[in-house]
Amino acid sequence: MSSGVSRSQRVILALVCAVAVSTIYAIQPVLATAGSDLGLAPESLGRLVAAGQIGYFAGLILLVPLGDVLNRRGLITAHLALTAVGAAIAAAAPNGVLVMAGLAIAGVFAVVVQVTVAYVAAVSEPSERGRNIGAVTSGVVIGILGVRILAGVLGDTAGWRAVYALLAVLCAALAVTARATLHPDRRASEARYLDVLASMGRLVRTDRLLMSRGLITLFLFAAFGTLWSGLALPLGAGPWHLGTTAIGLFGLAGLAGALGAGRAGRWADAGRAQAITGWSLALLTGSWLLVAQVRSSLWLLIIGIVALDFAVQAVHVSSQHLLTTAHPNRASSVIGVYMAFYSLGSALGALTTTWAYGSWGWAGSCWVGAGYALAALVVWGLARLGRIADPVDVDSDGAAPQPCPAR
Template identity: 75%
Template sequence: MLATVCAAAVSTIYAIQPVLAVAGAELGVSPESSGTLIAAGQIGYFAGLILLVPLGDLLNRRRLIGGLLALTSVGATITAAAPNGGVAMAGLAFAGLFAVVVQVTVAYVAAVSPPGERGRNIGAVTSGVVIGILGVRVVAGLLGDTLGWRAVYVLLAVLCAGLAVVTRGGLDPDTRTSGDRYTRILRSMGHLVTTDRLFLSRGLIAFFVFASFGSLWSGLALPLGAQPWNFGTTEIGLFGLVGLAGALGAGRAGRWADAGHAQRITGWSLVLLAASWLLIARTGSTPALLVAGVVVLDFAVQAVHVSSQHLLTTAHPGRAGSVIGAYMAFYSLGSALGAVTTAWAYTSWGWWVSCLFGALYALAGFAVWGSAQLWVRDRRPKINQPTFRTRYATMISRR
């Protein structure tokens, strides 16, 4: 149920992407300004991460999840009924603001899960986020060609409203809160960046990982719609099914994190992420290599993402909401960076340069991870090791 909550909420932000051209034309938004429809949802989401997610450390998360879902439904309704671009942007921003119910849900799962099952449960819920981000492309593409783009948001409004009712009655109350004040929690989010090395390293890793992720999914429609494939909206939307295979990485990474392998899995996954771009760049006559690269990329991204959330919620069990909110702010900024650079690179030099940016973002994330590992190793207490001369003298004396 909670995975469905995450899928439905995050879909309100990403559903506009596969129908952007059609929606922009109907709303009177020029092609060069149509990107503002996408940006509106992301801006609202970023604001919600900072202002609303910390409420999960103060309020009963069961009630908060239901309330945020209801307000997300209102935003989707405004978007579906929008007569012009200005109202549509307001509706998308409103929906994005309250779609941060995703992070409140993750914090709820972390709080109510036994320590040995926390990673697995976070992975299961995070798989819903992946399904929402990628699966809505398929649904929006099909509905956009048959019933119109507004039908997508009508469906999401109904789904979010129904889930608001279900979660209110189906979830156990969560009474474990920090007992802190809201303003102090907001200040503590800023202190995390300057005082908590684990948080800073994981935030920077998320920034680069999702810049790489955004480079793919914000720009993939460009080469798919050009030679040699010339795919239409429906075909491009169906291509999102390939990425859903990466959702399997979330659950598996959660189990690995429970077993104490979160740091190791992060390193290997960042290497896989960089290597996946070698396959994604191969947009030749057959899409087989591209498909394989997308699967590897999504698997690697989710493995890193779940491992990071597991480490952070374990390190800060009393304020999981504010920590996840601050962490996801890095995610949001990284996604925006990837979306901007991939479009610019593609129009200037072609798809291979977009892929180069994606790979460089992955390598930057690996560099951050490696630096963090070296710092931890250097901070460990040094044990005096015997020198070669001492070992040799000991050996002679024993003989």
């Protein structure tokens, strides 16, 4: 039975998401500095980024399903503690191999983010589920973008290792705080781990809502990754020639957009999750027209970043609201599968933006990003027509969504 989520608990859970996801992305702004310190060749630096992403993907498949088997409060505490261990290893490791091992460990247990979302969905009152998910998942975007600013500043002042030392301390402190302040979540039914793993495969094959939302999020975060994995390239080149710290400050624009989408959860609670998705994806596609103006105007770029991150967060919250409402008794499994699409999309965007930039410059990267956004919009449109999934929306009382005629 849901016991509700207090305001202070929402703040704590948002911080859990922000700090945990930061351990995956903190290496990006300090990549060159870390590589030089560790004696890595430039062509090997990508391994530092890949280590955390590979660990994260493994955790999504292997660990997130435990949330449908074990008490999620205990999992949140344990995963945070082990994320702290991984971050501490990365901070203290004397060579690149051990740093990659630490980053991989942190990545594996950073899936505490998905366990946290499932926990919030389980303990929230139905009428507040979307609002609470929106508030907590705002922490994810805050972590992804905010750590760029933090890492840029610390990397220039205290060194790249200080970033991971700080994240290790924060993860450990949050583990203690979560254990002391969160309520245990109750299971409606007992499930076996292997059965949950098997059900994840069946969900991908048979659940049309999950498939459509998974494809949307793949393209959504491919567009997101296209921007944030490639933006440093044109900003560091002419005519701006910005440094690492200055480039990291553009994360503030992304934060403004993500936080502005905080009401998306309330709109989803009111039964407008599908409409939010449609107009947000249209906004995402159009935002690339502004992002493409980086060489002529930083102000147009900033407006484009705000619009893009607003749209990404609004769609992300709406999708999780629909999926956790449709599958209340296996929210962890559903979120795990959904976020696997997220992980693949982020990797796809990071790979293709550098390729496009090398071939056609920033204009090429923007065409790729806009193409991903348009693909997500097409998937949503086909889903609404019943070609991919039954159009689904959530009633304001939080009841499980039911198929409805296309409107």
